[in-house]
Amino acid sequence: MTTASLPILDGAPFKARFETPLRAAARITTLQINIGYVCNLACNHCHVESSPARTAPADNMDQATARRVVDWALGQDEIQTADFTGGSPEMNPNFRWMVEAFSGHGLHVIDRFNPTIIGYTDRRSGAGYGWVPEFLAAQGVEVVASLPCYLKDNVEKQRGRGSYDASVEGLRRLNAVGYGRDPQLVLNLVYNPVGPQLPPPQETLAGEYRRELQARFGIVFNELWTITNMPIKRWRRQLQREGRLEGYMNTLIDAYNPATIEGLMCRHQINIDPLGRLYDCDFNQALGLHVSGRASAYIWEVSASDLAHRAIATDDHCYGCTAGCGSSCSGALV
Numbered sequence: 001m002t003t004a005s006l007p008i009l010d011g012a013p014f015k016a017r018f019e020t021p022l023r024a025a026a027r028i029t030t031l032q033i034n035i036g037y038v039c040n041l042a043c044n045h046c047h048v049e050s051s052p053a054r055t056a057p058a059d060n061m062d063q064a065t066a067r068r069v070v071d072w073a074l075g076q077d078e079i080q081t082a083d084f085t086g087g088s089p090e091m092n093p094n095f096r097w098m099v100e101a102f103s104g105h106g107l108h109v110i111d112r113f114n115p116t117i118i119g120y121t122d123r124r125s126g127a128g129y130g131w132v133p134e135f136l137a138a139q140g141v142e143v144v145a146s147l148p149c150y151l152k153d154n155v156e157k158q159r160g161r162g163s164y165d166a167s168v169e170g171l172r173r174l175n176a177v178g179y180g181r182d183p184q185l186v187l188n189l190v191y192n193p194v195g196p197q198l199p200p201p202q203e204t205l206a207g208e209y210r211r212e213l214q215a216r217f218g219i220v221f222n223e224l225w226t227i228t229n230m231p232i233k234r235w236r237r238q239l240q241r242e243g244r245l246e247g248y249m250n251t252l253i254d255a256y257n258p259a260t261i262e263g264l265m266c267r268h269q270i271n272i273d274p275l276g277r278l279y280d281c282d283f284n285q286a287l288g289l290h291v292s293g294r295a296s297a298y299i300w301e302v303s304a305s306d307l308a309h310r311a312i313a314t315d316d317h318c319y320g321c322t323a324g325c326g327s328s329c330s331g332a333l334v
């Protein structure tokens with residue numbers, strides 16, 4: 001790494017450019033599917049800028065693409081996990097049959113969502129999502145539910161008024177069908193900082209979440225994962241407006257930890273957007289940073305083994321993954 005002040009991304013001067021060369025591992029075992037950007041919330045840190053307004057056709061995976069994605073994954077021996085993200089994945093009409101197809105063929109399925117979706121009713125379509133807990137439990141899906149804090153004020157600062165009570169109710173519904181209680185029904189929670197700081201130690205915070213959620217609401221869960229806010233998109237613009245972007249970037253750069261490199265999620269997965277195009281991770285997808293040498297390639301144009309050992313496309317946002325204990329879609333790395 002250099003330590004000179006260099007211009008990056010949008011010309012802001014930070015202490016160092018991210019120059020760690022990254023390569024994918026020998027086996028790509030996870031297909032992460034960003035099935036659509038539509039969400040019932042519009043959080044201020046959302047790296048894909050999801051909201052209820054993301055309803056353009058290109059923002060949501062259509063049925064033909066979904067079929068090609070399922071066929072591709074089921075045809076690759078290496079792929080063991082289908083990891084759904086969004087947006088709120090449940091808002092895509094193809095979500096349920098895709099999950100059934102994957103779990104029916106023995107793949108491990110993960111659904112990343114915000115728990116408020118369970119009590120949400122779409123005002124335009126009238127669609128409700130009360131089916132989500134029972135459906136996920138019946139398919140044995142691992143649930144990763146975001147809850148930025150166990151305190152109401154902090155949650156509502158990021159997610160808007162009413163989001164805390166709706167989250168609590170959603171988690172209760174998940175517990176009621178066995179999530180967090182039945183060893184087969186895993187419920188992990190995700191924390192991210194409210195402000196431009198690194199997350200606190202994961203184990204310590206997990207203990208606080210466990211104690212507070214149990215005492216206040218009787219809610220139980222398996223693990224808490226801490227995730228660093230990435231300095232991109234909506235969150236980056238907010239930091240810029242507040243004059244805090246350079247300070248945040250330098251916090252990430254100063255905390256660079258080479259021990260995080262081995263576990264970086266981009267090294268073990270391939271990520272696709274709603275059109276089926278390839279990215280190393282969801283953050284690169286949000287930035288339009290395609291897999292090196294495969295600009296605009298679609299998942300069905302490659303095999304999982306083609307993606308092994310590939311050079312990962314990096315830029316300075318990668319400091320968000322390598323700071324401190326590291327950050328990935330399954331929390332801290334070291």
Ligand code: SF4
Nearest residue numbers: 039041043046087114
């Ligand atoms: S709930 Fe998740 S996907 Fe939806 S706006 Fe918030 S951060 Fe984005």
Ligand code: SF4
Nearest residue numbers: 266280281283318321
């Ligand atoms: S943002 Fe993180 S996961 Fe994505 S390419 Fe950079 S280091 Fe890898």
